[in-house]
Amino acid sequence: MTLPSLPLPLGGLHHVSVLTADAARNHDFYTRVMGLRLVKKTVNQDSPGMYHLFYADGAGTPGTDLTFFDFPRAAREHRGNDSVTRTTYRVTGAAALEFWTDRFDALGVPHGEVYTRDGRAHLDFEDPDGTRLSLFDDGGEGPRGTPHGDLPAGVQLQGLGYSGYHVGDLAPTRAFLETGLGLREVRRYNLDGHPTTVFALGGGGPHAELHVTEAPGLSHSRPGAGSVHHVALRVQDDRELRHWLLHLAATGYGNSGEVDRHWFHSVYIRDPNGLVIELATDGPGFATDEDLSALGERLSLPPFLESRRATIEAHLRPLHLQEGE
Template sequence: MTAPPPPFSGLHHVSALTARAERGHAFYTRVLGLRLVKRTVNQDDPRMYHLFYADGAGSPGTEVTFFDFPRAAREHRGVNSVTRTTLRVTGPEALTFWADRLTRGGVPHGGPVPRDGRLHLDFEDPDGTLLSLIDDGGEGPRGVVNPLTDVPAAFQPQGLGYSGFTVADLAPTRALFERGLNLREVRTYPTGEFTTHVFRMGEGGPHADLHVTGRDDLPRHRPGAGGVHHVALRVRDEAELRGWLAHLEEAGYPNSGPVDRHYFQSVYVRDPNGLVIELATDGPGFTTDEHLETLGERLALPPLLEPRRAEIEARLRPLVLERA
């Protein structure tokens, strides 16, 4: 048997579907204070924009990304899906700030509520993506300050927290997480009358856990706007990614093989419940084709697509995004 690869260092990014990219851009930059760090296309379907929001430097572990599909109907919520995306802030004062800011922005939200030992502020984005700001207590990596927002540096999101999944049958997801991804179940907590299981990457923390709730009372979800397509986990470099690829194949999990996304290298695996998990390297990063100061200001295309720029730009709909 091959030696197990090093554990993941946390979440890398979360990718969702939007029906109105302009509205989403206003929300994530003007309300949540994130920075648009890459304006590109879906490499598998370049007729579709792919927008990346993150901290001030586009750091791995801070990215929320969106595929733009203007005709998409809303997601039909249900099991076998990602049902919570969290962003980390630090301290109860930050949650008070955000409750006031969301209220002033006309964004409905719950009050700070304890869940799994941390305070959560629950709300939705304009497409209906389920979000929470959580108090990380100062744990986890610190995001780079975004100078382009009016959100005070002390209250800016520090990066992704955990992702929450809801499944009809816990067993195959547990098998993938434990055998395929080398995660450990470390605790459970009640979610209403059901139980949520927490799976840990490495030493864990609010940025390095996956929460899975088993429920038998919901229909199967149908993809659409507001739904999360996949969650990506952080791998340090291509050597580690090759190690994970060998491990997945040895464990008997079909996968995509290596995929060059230009800004990072990836491998995708799907569990029997239909959940898509991506393994993504930290580099080379978003400054490989743009300067840090001007990230996200122009349409960036990977080298594979650059020769088709005129064709791709002609087929893309006009996208007018106001500066934050």
């Protein structure tokens, strides 16, 4: 069988979605501690009784946002294979990592020492739910985030970096990434005694990689607070998204079909190891239903849920959120 030509290459990470057990505590950490902006306060469209919070740079730029589904009082994840085990953000320069080390010390954020992984200086830390995070020095490569808040512009988070996975068997994930998504292996390194393969999206770079570690001895992960639900990859527009649908069908990878999330349009795929990947368009964007200056200030609902606003708001727990420091 001759496969159709690949669509335009994926443009890097779009967003990463995680589970939190406490939305108010989560909001305090990501706005006050990390200096991100709450750009959308909404609900889980598939289960509107829970919040879905989006944090990003000052403009809500694709590739800068980390999102959280609120599962009150959820137990923490059981860490293991076939899961996302590292979510990273890019900063630039040794001074930025020094700033964040001092800031984490002052604010009581659990963290490690700055050390070199895959040729770049990293600072590993955890949020209050135990989500495994890293800041790393991108050397000035990749897109620059729009500054927000009171932190010095030179130390602010520039956007998402790579996502790190652990799998028990690399082969099926490799086949999916290379054949299904058109990624390519660009290098390998060792992580805690396990081989890690780096796959590049499009032109690659620190904002456009997936790092897959093969660790057959680990137990299987179980989701909970702090676990990543899915990683979304950037697609230029609706036309390209539909081209990806044709390609996925031709390569035999089942998917959700096109899903209208109002602020972007998506396709969800589960790789053979169970990892959930989303393809998401850059537009229409978070300012499609709110003024850019007022993003995240009110509960925003997609049109298909608007008629249920009164019921949804009545069942949501009040969130007393204060932006920034």
